[in-house]
Amino acid sequence: MPRLAVQTAFALLINTLIAAFLTAIGVGGDFATNLIFSYCIGFSIFIPCMAAIRLARGRTALVTGVALAVVLGSAVGVALGLTLTGHGLEQWSSEHALQALLIGLMFGVGVSYLFYARERVGRLETELKERELRQALAEKAQVDAQLRMLQAQIEPHFLFNTLANLSVLIRSDPPRAERMLADLIAYLRATLQRTREAESTLGDEIELLKRYLDILGLRLGPRLRVDFDVPEELLGRPFPLLLLQPLVENAITHGIEPKVGGGEVRIAARLEDGRLRLVVADTGAGLSEGGTDTGFGLENVRSRLRALFGEAASLDVRGNPGGGVAATLELPA
Numbered sequence: 001m002p003r004l005a006v007q008t009a010f011a012l013l014i015n016t017l018i019a020a021f022l023t024a025i026g027v028g029g030d031f032a033t034n035l036i037f038s039y040c041i042g043f044s045i046f047i048p049c050m051a052a053i054r055l056a057r058g059r060t061a062l063v064t065g066v067a068l069a070v071v072l073g074s075a076v077g078v079a080l081g082l083t084l085t086g087h088g089l090e091q092w093s094s095e096h097a098l099q100a101l102l103i104g105l106m107f108g109v110g111v112s113y114l115f116y117a118r119e120r121v122g123r124l125e126t127e128l129k130e131r132e133l134r135q136a137l138a139e140k141a142q143v144d145a146q147l148r149m150l151q152a153q154i155e156p157h158f159l160f161n162t163l164a165n166l167s168v169l170i171r172s173d174p175p176r177a178e179r180m181l182a183d184l185i186a187y188l189r190a191t192l193q194r195t196r197e198a199e200s201t202l203g204d205e206i207e208l209l210k211r212y213l214d215i216l217g218l219r220l221g222p223r224l225r226v227d228f229d230v231p232e233e234l235l236g237r238p239f240p241l242l243l244l245q246p247l248v249e250n251a252i253t254h255g256i257e258p259k260v261g262g263g264e265v266r267i268a269a270r271l272e273d274g275r276l277r278l279v280v281a282d283t284g285a286g287l288s289e290g291g292t293d294t295g296f297g298l299e300n301v302r303s304r305l306r307a308l309f310g311e312a313a314s315l316d317v318r319g320n321p322g323g324g325v326a327a328t329l330e331l332p333a
Contacts (some may be wrong), residue, residue: 003207004050005258006194009052011042011043011046012039014042015035015038015039016035018034018038018042019031019034019035019037019038019039020034020189022034026194029072030142033085036081036084036085037077037078037081037085038083038313040077040078040080040081041073041077041081042075042077043077044072044073044074044076044077044080045069045073045074045077046073047072047073048065048068048069048073049065049066049070051065052065052066052068052069054127060089061127062121067087079188083190092139095220097309106155111166126217126328137325152186156196164183165180165219166180166181167217174288176218178203179213179218180215180219182215183211183218183243184216185207186211186301187211187212187214187215188209190207190211190276191208191242199238200238200239200240200241201235201236201237201239202230202234202235202236202237202238202239202269202276203239203241204239204241204311205239205240205241205242205244205245206228206244207247208241208242208269209244209245209248209267210228212245212248212249213217213226213248213265216252216317217288220252220256220257220262222262223256223261223262223263224252224256224262224263224265225256225262225263225264225265226264226265226266226267227264227265227266227267227299228267228268229266229267229268229269230267230268230269231269231270234269234271237276239276239281240304240308241333243301243304243305243329244267244280244329246298246300246301247280247297247298247301247327247329248265248267248280248295249297249323249325250263250297250298250327251280251281251284251324251327252265252282253283254284254285254325255282255283255284255285255286255324255325256282256284258284258285259284259285262284263282264282264283264326265280265282266279266280266281266282267279267280267282268281271333274332274333275330275332275333276330276331276332276333277328277329277330278329278330279326279327279328279329280326280329281320281325281326282322282325282326283320283322283323284323284324285324286319286323286324286325287318287319287325298315298317298327301315301329302315305331309326309331309332312331313329313330313331313333314328314329314330315327315328315329315330316328316330
C-alpha cells in the first residue's frame with residue numbers, strides 16, 4: 001500500500017477516535033457533529049503537516065512548519081466545521097475554541113508521533129542497509145582473498161613440476177625441451193591475462209586447459225590421449241578460472257602416468273536440470289585399494305567451490321566400472 005494511503009488511513013483513525021473521546025467527555029455536540037469538526041480540523045492540520053514534512057529542510061524548519069500547521073489548521077478547521085454544520089462564523093464560541101484546542105493538540109500529537117516513527121524507521125532502515133553493505137563487502141573481500149590464495153597455490157604446483165621436467169629434457173632431448181618451454185611461456189602468458197580479468201568463461205577454461213595439456217603431451221607422448229566433449233553453446237557461460245585443471249592434473253598424475261600403456265582423459269560438459277555438469281574421466285590405473293578422493297588438487301577445488309557457491313556446488317570422485325576414475329563437478333547454471 002502506498003505510504004500516503006497509510007498516512008491518510010492513520011489520520012482518519014485518529015480523527016474518529018478524537019470525535020469519540022470528545023463525545024464521551026461532553027465537549028462539543030453529538031458524535032456526528034464532533035466527527036465533522038474532528039475531520040475538518042484534523043485534515044486542515046494533516047495536509048499542511050504532510051507538506052511541511054516533504055518540503056522542510058532541516059529539523060528547525062520542520063518543527064516550525066508543523067507548529068504553524070497545527071495552529072492555522074485548527075482555526076481553518078473550525079471555520080469549515082461551522083460552515084458544514086450550517087452555522088456561521090459569528091457563532092464561534094468558547095466551546096468551539098476548546099474543541100479546536102483539544103482536537104488540534106491531540107491531532108498534533110498524533111502527527112508528531114507519525115513523523116517521529118517515520119523518521120526513526122527510516123533511520124533504522126538506513127543503518128541496517130549500511131551495516132549489511134559493510135558486512136557484504138567484508139565477506140566479499142575475505143572470499144576474494146581466499147580465492148586468490150587458492151588459485152595461487154595451483155600455478156606454482158604445476159610450474160615446479162614442469163620446470164623439473166624441463167631440466168631433464170634439456171639434457172636428454174633439447175628440441176623437445178625447447179617446444180615445452182615455448183608452450184609453457186604461452187600458457188603462463190594466457191593465464192596471466194585471464195587472472196587480470198574480472199570474469200572468466202568455460203571457453204577460457206578450456207583454452208587454458210588445452211595449452212596445459214600440450215605441455216604434458218610433450219612429456220607423455222602417445223601415452224596420453226585427450227578428448228573434449230563440450231558443446232559450443234556452453235563455452236560462453238561464466239566459469240571460475242583454473243577450476244578444471246586440478247581435476248585433469250589429478251587424472252593424469254594418478255591415473256595415466258602409473259599405467260604402463262597410458263590412457264585417455266575425457267572432459268565432457270552438459271547442462272542438466274538447471275545445473276552445469278562437468279566430468280573429467282580417465283581410463284588410467286584407477287583408485288588404489290584404500291585410496292581416497294582427497295589430495296592437494298581436489299581439496300583446493302572443494303575449497304574454491306565452498307567459497308564461491310556454498311552448498312550449491314559439488315565435486316564427486318569415484319572409480320569407473322570399466323577402469324579409471326571419474327570426477328564429476330556440478331555448479332549452478
